[in-house]
Amino acid sequence: MSELKPCPFCTTGAVYEQVDGGADSYRWAVGCSNLDCIGVQSLKTYSRKKDAAEVWNNRPIEDALMEALQILVDAHSEDGHLCNELKIARAALKQAGVKDE
Numbered sequence: 001m002s003e004l005k006p007c008p009f010c011t012t013g014a015v016y017e018q019v020d021g022g023a024d025s026y027r028w029a030v031g032c033s034n035l036d037c038i039g040v041q042s043l044k045t046y047s048r049k050k051d052a053a054e055v056w057n058n059r060p061i062e063d064a065l066m067e068a069l070q071i072l073v074d075a076h077s078e079d080g081h082l083c084n085e086l087k088i089a090r091a092a093l094k095q096a097g098v099k100d101e
């Protein structure tokens, strides 16, 4: 089972949803667990749970930005002193689930 990224709108955890697929079958969707969030219901359903997770977790722009931010933090962390801006950047990386080494 794939781990789900947090909601891109509110950062609350995501959940799998089983949706009736008709004819005694069901389909999978992923949505935000915060009922007040716009991301609470995904628009598409998938026959495989794995595919629903893959689509939910596919965030190329966010991934590219986090990678660039990680490079910036790493480049300025070598002396062990982080300015406030880099501390904020490191917190954003942590919240996005990017591994902090």
Ligand SMILES: [Zn+2]
Residues within 6 Å of the ligand: 007, 008, 009, 010, 011, 012, 032, 033, 034, 037, 038, 039, 040
């Ligand atoms: Zn949300």
